[in-house]
Amino acid sequence: xSVQLEGRLANPDRMAxxxxxxxxxxxxxxxxRSAMLLLREAAYGTTRFDDFVRRAGLTxxxxxxxxxxxxxxxxxxxxxxxxxxxxxxxxxxxxxxxxDLMPTLVALAAWGAEHLPHQPSPSYAHAGCGxxxxxxxxxxxxxxxxxxxxxASA
Amino acid sequence: xSVQLEGRLANPDRMAxxxxxxxxxxxxxxxxRSAMLLLREAAYGTTRFDDFVRRAGLTxxxxxxxxxxxxxxxxxxxxxxxxxxxxxxxxxxxxxxxxDLMPTLVALAAWGAEHLPHQPSPSYAHAGCGxxxxxxxxxxxxxxxxxxxxxASA
Numbered sequence: 373x374s375v376q377l378e379g380r381l382a383n384p385d386r387m388a389x390x391x392x393x394x395x396x397x398x399x400x401x402x403x404x405r406s407a408m409l410l411l412r413e414a415a416y417g418t419t420r421f422d423d424f425v426r427r428a429g430l431t432x433x434x435x436x437x438x439x440x441x442x443x444x445x446x447x448x449x450x451x452x453x454x455x456x457x458x459x460x461x462x463x464x465x466x467x468x469x470x471x472d473l474m475p476t477l478v479a480l481a482a483w484g485a486e487h488l489p490h491q492p493s494p495s496y497a498h499a500g501c502g503x504x505x506x507x508x509x510x511x512x513x514x515x516x517x518x519x520x521x522x523x524a525s526a
Numbered sequence: 527x528s529v530q531l532e533g534r535l536a537n538p539d540r541m542a543x544x545x546x547x548x549x550x551x552x553x554x555x556x557x558x559r560s561a562m563l564l565l566r567e568a569a570y571g572t573t574r575f576d577d578f579v580r581r582a583g584l585t586x587x588x589x590x591x592x593x594x595x596x597x598x599x600x601x602x603x604x605x606x607x608x609x610x611x612x613x614x615x616x617x618x619x620x621x622x623x624x625x626d627l628m629p630t631l632v633a634l635a636a637w638g639a640e641h642l643p644h645q646p647s648p649s650y651a652h653a654g655c656g657x658x659x660x661x662x663x664x665x666x667x668x669x670x671x672x673x674x675x676x677x678a679s680a
Contacts, residue, residue, distance in 0.1 A: 373625065374571035381570075381648055385580065394638030394647055395566055395631055399559045401642065405550065408557070412549055415673060416535075417528035426539065446641075469641050471527065474673050475661040476637060477549060479630040484548030487600075487623050488555065493548055494535055494680040498665035505665045505676060507629040511652035517659050519569060519628045526648040 373518075378525035392526070401445045402473065406430050406438045408480070411466075411473055414448060419463035439464055447473070479507035527672075532679035546680070555599045556627065560584050560592045562634070565620075565627055568602060573617035593618055601627070633661035 391397055402408060409428035418424055425435045442448045447470035454460045478496065482505075485493055496505045509517040545551055556562060563582035572578055579589045596602045601624035604616045632650065636659075639647055650659045663671040 373620075375569050376653055377570060380646065384577065389646075391644050392647065393563070393566065394635045394642065394644070395562055396559065396638075397642040397644060398634045398638035399562055403557070403559050403562070405553045405557050408549055408553055409547070412547065415529050416531060416678070423538065466527075471673055472641065473633075473637055474676075475663050476630065476633040478663050478676070479627075479633045479661060480552045481548045483627055483630060484550075484552035487626065488548065488551040490545050490548070490551060492534065492543075492680050493546065494678045497677045497679070498667070498669055498671045499530055499675045499677045500669060500671075501665060501667050503665035503667040503669070505663055505671050507633060507661050508664050509629050509632050509659055510662050510664070511655060511657035511659045513652070513655050513657040515652055515654060515657070517652045517654075519625055521653045522628075522632070522659060523651045523653045524570070524648045525651070526646050 373520045375519060376523045378523060380526040381524050398476075402442075402447070402476075404438070406434050407442060408477070410435065410438055410442060411447065411470060412477055414464060414466045414470065415474060415477060419465060421462070421464075424464070442470070446470075475507050478505065482506045527674045529673060530677045532677060534680040535678050552630075556596075556601070556630075558592070560588050561596060562631070564589065564592055564596060565601065565624060566631055568618060568620045568624065569628060569631060573619060575616070575618075578618070596624070600624075629661050632659065636660045 410424055413424055413427050418427055425432055443450050448464045449467055450462045450464055452460050453463055498505055511517050564578055567578055567581050572581055579586055597604050600621055602618045603621055604618055606614050607617055608614045652659055665671050
């Protein structure tokens with residue numbers, strides 16, 4: 373069972389061009405454990421540097437350079453805030469492009485929850501009805517799509 | 527707009543325990559560009575070592591150790607084959623656990639196609655009806671779930 377390949381992709385040397393594959397392009401931007409953990413925290417509502425460091429379990433150096441990269445890549449915005457008597461600090465908020473990574477984060481979480489079980493582990497549900505959620509491949513017409521029903525072409 | 531957190535997850539130090547987060551657990555197994563590119567190729571039907579090396583654009587050393595890790599983690603199986611007059615070689619095939627990563631790969635691809643456009647780039651469609659596919663978050667009752675309708679609890 374595999375994906376159906378058409379056009380240029382049917383050529384056995386299909387992937388020789390740099391940046392041809394969108395999975396590879398995405399991984400260049402968010403393909404590190406630290407980037408994914410920071411995006412998880414941003415999705416969980418974390419906005420402040422110290423909280424990112426502690427909750428993502430990163431060093432300040434790594435968190436700082438990774439947050440800067442995510443801002444530069446347009447996934448987070450950096451906004452100034454100031455508490456009374458304190459210097460100006462910045463908070464980090466998901467952009468629409470960053471929020472669009474949610475299906476990826478849920479897909480990674482669902483896979484880990486099923487195939488690498490651990491107790492305790494978070495579970496994910498739909499607030500509207502309480503049913504558990506998962507990432508699914510679906511077409512624009514609303515059909516669930518299995519791997520062998522997927523056509524990749526270029 | 528962020529995910530709703532309940533139980534242990536509502537604690538600001540929620541992520542201090544190692545291996546608590548299933549995103550992090552998944553990333554430990556498949557969180558490298560090379561692992562994702564090898565899984566992409568396996569999903570595209572590639573089975574032979576030389577083809578993995580060329581199509582994923584990896585060195586033999588990297589491909590070899592990464593394929594071994596993916597076999598050890600239960601994502602690929604390694605099966606012997608032999609062509610006339612040749613020594614025994616091995617081919618690598620996705621296991622059901624490996625095939626379960628498809629929504630993750632499609633989610634990464636869909637994000638890159640939308641937010642990091644490049645020409646040419648593959649597009650992905652449903653073989654049954656031709657409509658474009660994407661990864662979506664859905665609950666078991668069939669509702670589409672947005673980020674702010676997602677409840678994470680532990």
